Amino acid sequence: MSVTTERHLNGVDTTTLFATIDAVRQHPEAAQFQFRARNDWVSGTHSRGRFPGFFGAGAEHVHATDTVVDADHPAVLVGQDNGPTPAELLLNALASCLMAGLGNIAAARGVELHGVRCDVEGDIDLRGILGIDDTVRNGFSAIRVRFSVDGEAEAEQLASLVGQSVRRSAVYDVLTNGTTVSVDVA
Amino acid sequence: MSVTTERHLNGVDTTTLFATIDAVRQHPEAAQFQFRARNDWVSGTHSRGRFPGFFGAGAEHVHATDTVVDADHPAVLVGQDNGPTPAELLLNALASCLMAGLGNIAAARGVELHGVRCDVEGDIDLRGILGIDDTVRNGFSAIRVRFSVDGEAEAEQLASLVGQSVRRSAVYDVLTNGTTVSVDVA
Numbered sequence: 001m002s003v004t005t006e007r008h009l010n011g012v013d014t015t016t017l018f019a020t021i022d023a024v025r026q027h028p029e030a031a032q033f034q035f036r037a038r039n040d041w042v043s044g045t046h047s048r049g050r051f052p053g054f055f056g057a058g059a060e061h062v063h064a065t066d067t068v069v070d071a072d073h074p075a076v077l078v079g080q081d082n083g084p085t086p087a088e089l090l091l092n093a094l095a096s097c098l099m100a101g102l103g104n105i106a107a108a109r110g111v112e113l114h115g116v117r118c119d120v121e122g123d124i125d126l127r128g129i130l131g132i133d134d135t136v137r138n139g140f141s142a143i144r145v146r147f148s149v150d151g152e153a154e155a156e157q158l159a160s161l162v163g164q165s166v167r168r169s170a171v172y173d174v175l176t177n178g179t180t181v182s183v184d185v186a
Numbered sequence: 187m188s189v190t191t192e193r194h195l196n197g198v199d200t201t202t203l204f205a206t207i208d209a210v211r212q213h214p215e216a217a218q219f220q221f222r223a224r225n226d227w228v229s230g231t232h233s234r235g236r237f238p239g240f241f242g243a244g245a246e247h248v249h250a251t252d253t254v255v256d257a258d259h260p261a262v263l264v265g266q267d268n269g270p271t272p273a274e275l276l277l278n279a280l281a282s283c284l285m286a287g288l289g290n291i292a293a294a295r296g297v298e299l300h301g302v303r304c305d306v307e308g309d310i311d312l313r314g315i316l317g318i319d320d321t322v323r324n325g326f327s328a329i330r331v332r333f334s335v336d337g338e339a340e341a342e343q344l345a346s347l348v349g350q351s352v353r354r355s356a357v358y359d360v361l362t363n364g365t366t367v368s369v370d371v372a
Contacts, residue, residue, distance in 0.1 A: 010229065010230060011229030011230035011232070011266070012230045012231070012264070013264055016264050017264045020263070020264055021316050021317070021318065024312065024313065024316055024318060025318050028313060028318075028319075031311050031312040031313045031316065031318070032309075032311055032312075033309075033310050033311075033312055034307055034308065034309055034310075035271060035273045035274045035277060035307070035308050035310065035326075036274065036277065036305065036306065036307045036308075037270075037274050037275075037277035037278040037280075037281050037305075037306045038281070038303070038304070038305050038306075039278065039281035039282055039285050039303070039304040039305075039306070040301070040302070040303055040304075041285050041288070041289060041299065041301065041302035041303070041304075042197075043196065043197030043289070044196060044197035044198045044289050044290075044293070045198070045285075045286035045289045045290060046197070046286075046289075047281070047282050047285035047286065047289075047304075049278040049281060049282055051270040051274050051278070054260075054271075054274070056262055056263075056312070057262045059262075061260060061262060063260065063267055063269075063270060064260075064261075064267040064268075065256070065258075065267060065268055065269050065270075067255070067256070067269050067270050069253070069255060069275075069278055069282075070251070070253070071278075071282035071283075071285075071286065072251075072286070073286055074240075074247060074249065074250075075250075076242055076243050076245075076247060077206070077242075078198070078199055078202050078203045078206055078290075079286070080197070081249055081250040081251060082250075082251055083249075083251050083253050084223075084237040084249060084251075084253050085221060085240075085286075086279050086280075086282040086283030086286060086356065086357050087221045087279075087283070087356050087357065088221045088222065088223050088237050088240070089223075089255075089275065089278060089279035089282060090276070090279040090280075090283075090356075090357050090360065091221060091222065091223035092223040092225065092235040092237070092255055092257075092275060092279075093257075093272050093273075093275035093276040093278075093279055094223075094272075094276075094367070095223050095224070095225035095233070095235060096225055096233050096235055096255075096257035096272040096275060097257075097272030097273070097276075098369070099225050099227050099231075099233035099257075100231035100232075100233065100257065100258070100259055100265070100271075100272060101315070102227070103227060103229070103230050103231045103232075103233075104230075104231060104264075107230070113227065115226070115227065116226070116227035117224070117225070117226055117227070118224070118225040118226075118227075118233075119222065119223075119224050119225075120222065120223045120224075120225070121220055121221070121222045122220065122221050122222075123218075123219075123220055124219050124220075124221065124356060125217050125218055125219075126210065126217040126218075126219055126242070127210065127214060127217045128354075128356070128359075129287070129354045129355070129356055130207050130210055130217065130354075131207070131354060132207065132210060132211050132214075132217070133214075137359055137363070138354060138355060138356045138358070138359035139356045139357065139358075139359030139360035139363070139365060140221075140356070140360055140365050141365065141366075142365065142366045142367075142368070143365060143366065143367045143368070144367075144368050144370070145367065145368065145369040145370065146369075146370050146371075146372055147369070147370070147371045147372065148371075148372045149371060155371075158371070159371040162369060162371050163369075166369050168314075168315045168316075168317060168324060169315070169324060170272070170273050170276075170310060170314070170315055170324045170325045170326070171272050171273065171276050171325065172324070172325075172367060173314075173323055173324035173325030174276065174325035174326055174361055174364075175360055175361070175364065175365060175367055176364050176365070176366070176367050177323070177325070177364050178360075178361065178362050178363050178364035179325060179326050179327065179328065179329060179361060179362070180327075180328045180329065180362070181280070181328075181329045181330075181331065181358060181361055181362050182328070182329070182330050182331065183284070183331040183332075183333070183348060183349075183352050183358075184330070184331070184332050184333070185332075185333045185334075185335060185341075185344070185345040185348050186332060186333065186334045
C-alpha cells in the first residue's frame with residue numbers, strides 16, 4: 001500500500017484531518033461553528049427543509065450540494081405521507097453522525113472498511129403528542145442503534161470504532177444529554 | 187366557508203384527526219409506535235439514510251414516498267460535502283416536527299395559515315468532537331428556533347400556535363430532555 005493510499009484510507013484524507021485538528025488546537029476560535037436549517041410549511045403536516053449554510057473556521061460557508069428534505073405524517077397519523085416523519089429524521093441524524101465519526105476514526109486508526117450499516121429504532125407512545133395522557137412524554141422513551149461493520153480488523157477492533165464514534169458524536173450527545181432550545185416568533 | 191372546507195383547513199382533515207385521537211383514547215395500545223431509520227456508509231464521512239417503515243396502530247407500515255438523505259462533512263471539516271452535516275439534519279428534524287404540530291394545531295383551532303417559515307441555528311464548539319478539549323461537550327451548547335407565521339389571526343394567536351406545538355413536539359422533548367440511547371455492534 002502506497003503512502004498516498006494510506007493517507008486516503010476509506011476516502012478520508014487523514015493527513016489533512018490531522019493537520020486540521022492541530023490547527024484548531026492552536027486556534028480554538030476556529031472551532032466555533034454555527035449550523036443552520038430552514039423549514040417552510042407546505043400543507044397540513046407537510047413541510048420542506050433546506051440547509052442554507054453555516055459559519056465555521058472564521059467564515060461563512062454554503063454547501064456544494066443542494067439538499068431538500070420533505071417531512072410529513074403518514075396516513076395512519078392523518079398526514080399525506082409526503083416524506084418521513086420528523087421522528088424518523090431525528091433517528092437518521094443520529095445514524096449519520098455516528099457513521100461520519102466511524103469513517104474518520106477507522107481511517108485514523110488505519111482500519112480499512114468494506115461496508116457499514118446502521119439501523120436505528122425508537123419507541124414512542126403517541127398519547128403524549130396527541131394530548132391524551134400528560135404523564136406520557138412527547139418524545140422517544142428509548143432509542144436503539146445496531147451497527148454492522150465489515151472491515152479489515154478483528155471484531156473487537158471494529159466494535160471499538162463504534163464505541164469511539166459514540167464518545168465523539170455531536171448528535172448522540174444532544175439526544176442523550178439534551179440541550180437548551182429557545183423558540184421565538186417574529 | 188363550507189363545512190367541507192372547514193374540515194380540511196390548511197390541508198388537515200380535522201374530522202379524521204379528532205376521530206383518531208378519540209380512537210386512541212379508547213385503545214391506548216394503538217399509540218405504541220416504533221420509528222426506524224437505516225444508514226449505509228458510502229465513503230469517508232459520507233453516508234446515505236433511508237426510512238424502511240414503522241410500526242404503529244397495531245400494524246407495520248411502509249412510506250408512500252421513498253426518501254434518501256445523503257449526509258457528509260463539508261470541505262472545511264475534511265469531508266466531500268455530499269450533503270448536509272448530521273448536525274444540520276438534527277436541526278431540520280426539530281424544525282419539521284414543530285412545523286407538523288403547528289399545521290395540525292392551527293387547523294384544530296380554525297386558524298387559516300398562509301405561510302410559515304422556521305429558521306433554526308445551533309452553536310457548537312468543535313473542540314469536543316475533535317478530541318481537543320474534554321471540558322467541551324460534543325453537541326450543541328444552544329439551539330435557537332425562530333418562527334415567522336402568516337395567517338388569519340392576531341399575532342398573539344399565531345404565536346400561541348407555536349407555543350402549543352413546542353409543548354407537543356416529540357423532537358423538542360428529546361432535544362431538551364434527552365433520552366436513553368443504546369448502541370450495539372452485530
